[in-house]
Amino acid sequence: MPTRRRPEGVTRLFSPTVALLLREADVEALADLDAIISAVAAATRDLGRGEAQNQPRRRVFPPGGVLNVMFASWPGGRVTGLKAYTIGGGQVRFLVTLFDLDGAPIAMIEANRLGALRTGAATAVAARALAGRGPKIVAVIGTGWQAKTQVAALRACLEVSELRVYGRDEGRRARFAQTVGGRAAGSAEECVRGADVVVTITTSAVPVLQAAWVKPEALVVGAGCNIPSRSELPADLVTNCRAVVVDQRETAELESGDLLSAGYDFAGCVELGAVLAGTVELPASGGPLLFESHGLALWDLAAATTLLKSARTAGRGEEVGLFRSAGERR
Structure with missing residues (x-):
């Protein structure tokens, strides 16, 4: 069996990290519309300057439903990430995932309310x-x-x-x-x-x-x-x-x-x-x-950064440990 090689410059394949999980109730409690407007404006301006990236929505159609995925990078906000949402069974479920610029996941946000904002x-x-x-x-x-x-x-x-x-x-x-x-x-x-x-x-x-x-x-x-x-x-x-x-x-x-x-x-x-x-x-x-x-997706990231900042200040959300070794999980 061929040996798996690490990408150039990568010293280890993963390291433990902690992401903050925010639920719809957290979004409702923490959302500041003025802050979201300012963040969306800044991110959109950066896109116009070529300092941010946004990829359009992509869709696949499993039986009886739809999976939508859209993603972006906003260095000005120190984040990259994606929004995925599904339509099926009479429901729509939205999830925004944020990563820092080193690639570590930092937040997962239930994003129905966030999307409307x-x-x-x-x-x-x-x-x-x-x-x-x-x-x-x-x-x-x-x-x-x-x-x-x-x-x-x-x-x-x-x-x-x-x-x-x-x-x-x-x-x-x-x-x-x-x-x-x-x-x-x-x-x-x-x-x-x-x-x-x-x-x-x-x-x-x-x-x-x-x-x-x-x-x-x-x-x-x-x-x-x-x-x-x-x-x-x-x-x-x-x-x-x-x-x-x-x-x-x-x-x-x-x-x-x-x-x-x-x-x-x-x-x-x-x-x-x-x-x-x-x-x-x-x-x-x-x-x-x-x-x-x-x-x-860039707008989702921009709005999410304001929520993450408020959540950290208010001590809201659930910490989720990711990429731990088997020994660490025990």
Whole structure:
């Protein structure tokens, strides 16, 4: 049998380490949305500068379910890592794993709540960079579990003069509006017309608004769709935008149903990281501005670093010993 050789520069194959396990209750207790927004902004800016890496989501389809894996490296946050989540048996289970830059696992985080927070934070980062200053009328289409963090994050970064919300179910729409302090619109058109910022955060496979409802100066955020066969936004809205900003071009090419269904030429899109890094300038007029948010592992890592820091300070979480020898386990 051939002798197993160690990679060059490796003195031992593994060494004991301790990772912190954070459960959903820990995430709920520790999450600081302002800190998450700041971390997501910093990581996205680093991506635009070429100082971070992000790989798009990959999927496999076991019988009756889906396994999704996405991973990234953020040297600015001193971490690398991945998010894996499964869909099956009527449930979705999310797990973020963090490693330090030496490759040692440092955290495992149940990440359902974390995912909603980082998605909302990304919308906030984009809105702050793209929507301009001053009071904003905000329209949110979607009343599900992700929509709440969208509203909270937008309130954290914009001066919201009016919040309108719409969802197909009248009762749920009214309850959601009361929860987030907004006004329940009677229709999607009523929600969107005249709004400065329009966010779609739905699971719809077909467009939930019409381009004619969107005013020329508006920022539109498509945040609900990362499946290429679905689209929340109509093709004519995409083609009439003055600019299309994406979280990452490589990700958008794989996942953006809004852009793919419109036959969009991805060579024309701009990455949000480049906007934050100041390396591109967007046109000031000529139609609405569109931000397509599909979800980056880099955002998960950024949000997770804020939780890990808070957990260490608060003494929360469970320590899990890894890579111990058989003798050490005893």
